[in-house]
Amino acid sequence: MALFRNNRLPNLKLSLPQASTTSLPCCFPIVAFATASTTVTSCSSNTVSASDLDRINVLGNGNGGTVYKVRHKTTSEIYALKKVKEYLDSASRHQLLREIEILRLVDSPYAVKCHDIFQKPSGEVSILMEYMDLGTLESLVVTEDQLALIARQVLKGLNYLHELKIVHRDIKPANLLRNSKQEVKIADFGVSKIVVKSLDKCNSFTGTCAYMSPERFDSEAAGAEEESESNVYAGDIWSFGLTMLEILVGYFPLLPQGQKLDWCTLMCAVCFGEPPKAPEECSDELKSFIDCCLRKKPSERWTASQLLSHPFLLLQD
Numbered sequence: 001m002a003l004f005r006n007n008r009l010p011n012l013k014l015s016l017p018q019a020s021t022t023s024l025p026c027c028f029p030i031v032a033f034a035t036a037s038t039t040v041t042s043c044s045s046n047t048v049s050a051s052d053l054d055r056i057n058v059l060g061n062g063n064g065g066t067v068y069k070v071r072h073k074t075t076s077e078i079y080a081l082k083k084v085k086e087y088l089d090s091a092s093r094h095q096l097l098r099e100i101e102i103l104r105l106v107d108s109p110y111a112v113k114c115h116d117i118f119q120k121p122s123g124e125v126s127i128l129m130e131y132m133d134l135g136t137l138e139s140l141v142v143t144e145d146q147l148a149l150i151a152r153q154v155l156k157g158l159n160y161l162h163e164l165k166i167v168h169r170d171i172k173p174a175n176l177l178r179n180s181k182q183e184v185k186i187a188d189f190g191v192s193k194i195v196v197k198s199l200d201k202c203n204s205f206t207g208t209c210a211y212m213s214p215e216r217f218d219s220e221a222a223g224a225e226e227e228s229e230s231n232v233y234a235g236d237i238w239s240f241g242l243t244m245l246e247i248l249v250g251y252f253p254l255l256p257q258g259q260k261l262d263w264c265t266l267m268c269a270v271c272f273g274e275p276p277k278a279p280e281e282c283s284d285e286l287k288s289f290i291d292c293c294l295r296k297k298p299s300e301r302w303t304a305s306q307l308l309s310h311p312f313l314l315l316q317d
Ligand SMILES: Nc1ncnc2c1ncn2[C@@H]1O[C@H](COP(=O)(O)OP(=O)(O)OP(=O)(O)O)[C@@H](O)[C@H]1O
Pocket: 059, 060, 061, 062, 063, 064, 065, 066, 067, 080, 082, 112, 129, 130, 131, 132, 133, 135, 136, 174, 175, 177, 187, 188, 190
């Protein structure tokens, strides 16, 4: 049984200056078959109309909008509906288009399924997703066995995304959702990117800074001046390693328990400190697993595919 603790740092998201402060009404070229009321584009074959859905309650608020639990009026099927903020600056509009492009591509049991995307004539966009009834991995504390079950599913999801040349760029407990079927899935492609050129850099300050890899803070200091395609995906592995360690120990592992997070302390810990390790009392396999994820040089970090064959995961088979 997983335990819950309340001793996490309350705010691991550092706000950075916005690229633009101009708010523009959004209108996206989402669908070719616009109707007068709400328009729909399908990520799957079964089409649901926005008017078929009843709102039950708010599941949460993110930077991009609000997520509601909704019920289909005739089938009683439950979904999560993310209503994207109506007014977005140009950078956010561009990113939303990217997210939609990725949601259309992604079809894996290890990523939260997007059923449909609705756009009203006003430009308001809503994303209809599979409902994950146990919410995020935030505040969850697990045993080694439970960690292996979770890690394997997240790695299968990451391996799938990386094979499609998609970098998630915001892996953290809040973006991993679970359900009562013991499934864990990757969510929120809000800052993800498709690597178009092999040397596409992904070291911009996008995503949640607390989980960013050393090379995304400072590629030179992390020995990653020579950008290679595999380095681009290694950023997700660092974030994954930190996330797994966090749900094992119950606090953000880069800082001493209870220490307040600020930009300077975080940057020093990531760039100049030793990578965090699994506690002494953990199995050797788990210590090695965490070490393989949290190597400072991206080229030395294991890939998702290599980690899937790590003894820590094989032990629990
Ligand atoms: N498919 C889903 N099923 C169940 N709950 C969900 C689902 N998607 C999101 N949620 C809930 O809604 C909250 C907000 O989700 P959202 O993706 O908008 O933001 P976030 O990931 O928390 O933040 P940000 O987008 O700013 O990184 C989540 O933290 C989660 O609790």
